[in-house]
Amino acid sequence: xxxxxxxxxxxxKNNPTFVLLLGMCPTLATTTSAIxxxxxxxxxxxxxVLSNMAISLIAPVVPDKVHIPVxxxxxxxxxxxxxxxxxxYTPSMYETLGLFIPLIVVNCxxxxxxxxxxxxxxxxxxxxxxxxxxxGFTLALTVLGLxxxxxxxxxxxxxSFIGGRxxxxxxxxxxxxxxxxxxLMVLFNxxxxxx
Amino acid sequence: MAAKSNLVNMVLxxxxxxxxxxGILAGAYALTKEPIDAAAAEKTARSIGEVLPHFTETSxxxxxxxxxxxxxxxxxxxxxxxGYAVESTVVGFGGPLSLIVGITPDGVxxxxxxxxxxxxxxxxxxxxxxxxxxxxxxxxxxxxxxxSVRKDGGDVDAITASTITSRAYTLAVENAVAAVxxxxxxxxxxxxxxxxxxxxxxxx
Numbered sequence: 001x002x003x004x005x006x007x008x009x010x011x012x013k014n015n016p017t018f019v020l021l022l023g024m025c026p027t028l029a030t031t032t033s034a035i036x037x038x039x040x041x042x043x044x045x046x047x048x049v050l051s052n053m054a055i056s057l058i059a060p061v062v063p064d065k066v067h068i069p070v071x072x073x074x075x076x077x078x079x080x081x082x083x084x085x086x087x088x089y090t091p092s093m094y095e096t097l098g099l100f101i102p103l104i105v106v107n108c109x110x111x112x113x114x115x116x117x118x119x120x121x122x123x124x125x126x127x128x129x130x131x132x133x134x135x136g137f138t139l140a141l142t143v144l145g146l147x148x149x150x151x152x153x154x155x156x157x158x159x160s161f162i163g164g165r166x167x168x169x170x171x172x173x174x175x176x177x178x179x180x181x182x183x184l185m186v187l188f189n190x191x192x193x194x195x
Numbered sequence: 196m197a198a199k200s201n202l203v204n205m206v207l208x209x210x211x212x213x214x215x216x217x218g219i220l221a222g223a224y225a226l227t228k229e230p231i232d233a234a235a236a237e238k239t240a241r242s243i244g245e246v247l248p249h250f251t252e253t254s255x256x257x258x259x260x261x262x263x264x265x266x267x268x269x270x271x272x273x274x275x276x277x278g279y280a281v282e283s284t285v286v287g288f289g290g291p292l293s294l295i296v297g298i299t300p301d302g303v304x305x306x307x308x309x310x311x312x313x314x315x316x317x318x319x320x321x322x323x324x325x326x327x328x329x330x331x332x333x334x335x336x337x338x339x340x341x342x343s344v345r346k347d348g349g350d351v352d353a354i355t356a357s358t359i360t361s362r363a364y365t366l367a368v369e370n371a372v373a374a375v376x377x378x379x380x381x382x383x384x385x386x387x388x389x390x391x392x393x394x395x396x397x398x399x
Contacts, residue, residue, distance in 0.1 A: 032316060060198065061198055061204075062198065063198050063199065063200035063201070063204045063205045063208055064198070064199065064200050065200035065205060066200065066205045066208060066209050069209060070209055073212050073213055073216050074212065074216065076216075077216040077220060080220055081219070081220065081223050084223050084224060084227040084231070085227065087227070087231045087234065088231045088234060089230065091231075091235070091238065095311075152317070167317070169316065169318070172316040172317055173315070173316060173317075
């Protein structure tokens with residue numbers, strides 16, 4: 001499989017959000033604005049690439065019966081590392097995403113890619129798979145955040161186009177998240193995913 | 196794919212993984228501790244700076260009022276007491292609402308700022324952005340104005356459609372005022388006589 005195909009697969013054919021429906025909790029909760037969605041996506045991308053690489057390296061020596069705990073420890077290490085880095089260098093973003101950063105540990109996309117891909121493939125391939133799936137997740141969260149921000153707050157990446165007025169607030173709250181996700185999923189599968 | 200499991204390799208692999216990971220994290224913690232502390236300190240300094248006039252030094256202290264402990268920063272400019280920045284947390288509409296309330300020694304609220312909240316976006320969340328609501332706290336003198344929302348017969352203009360958040364905000368300020376009263380001692384708090392309140396544009 002070419003490296004390029006690994007990336008496009010993650011973006012479109014195996015898009016974690018719109019096709020595989022994995023990691024719904026951060027998807028719905030953190031996409032109140034495009035910036036938040038983008039940051040959450042990039043944070044997950046970071047963990048995904050590193051954990052995929054590490055797991056593809058250690059997989060051959062990990063005994064079958066303890067492979068889940070070992071993978072979780074590895075993933076948790078990278079998430080904690082990310083937490084330290086964000087707290088130190090992007091404290092305001094860390095506060096916005098709050099609880100959802102530590103929760104990347106149990107994001108099923110990360111463990112899912114470890115189980116389904118990284119433990120059967122080489123380091124380089126796993127890295128590209130991580131980049132592809134991570135970018136797919138980032139893309140989905142950014143688009144979802146953008147749509148919700150435009151409808152709910154009347155702004156694009158924090159730049160407001162309706163002055164001081166309110167947007168359609170429902171879209172910033174949970175019901176709007178489900179609605180937007182549903183419609184985006186329909187559009188995505190109709191126009192992009194050609195199977 | 197995976198190696199065959201037996202007790203020895205399970206213990207060995209899991210143990211080594213945990214050891215290695217703890218080692219990495221300990222190193223990362225040591226490396227990032229300094230910038231994390233710096234970021235936290237900068238944030239506190241910024242929030243105190245928002246709610247109090249110019250100061251040179253602060254000290255972190257706490258006071259107990261009615262069984263509840265309030266942490267506050269005592270800010271001084273040289274020898275002169277500038278005021279107190281009190282951290283005050285109450286239950287809002289969606290969860291805890293934390294404010295930092297700057298109060299000058301004469302008992303007047305200098306300014307307030309939201310540290311964290313979990314209010315509804317677009318409604319209660321406006322307590323950290325609505326200029327009309329936030330603005331009214333600048334120079335609010337509890338000796339002259341009543342600390343409750345207009346609906347309850349006070350002098351605080353509530354945020355439209357967010358009375359509960361506004362009440363919580365008001366309560367947080369009230370608690371902070373009570374805390375400063377308790378710190379008291381060297382301040383001529385709440386006589387109101389010597390106080391010349393800032394003129395604020397009335398919203399009525």
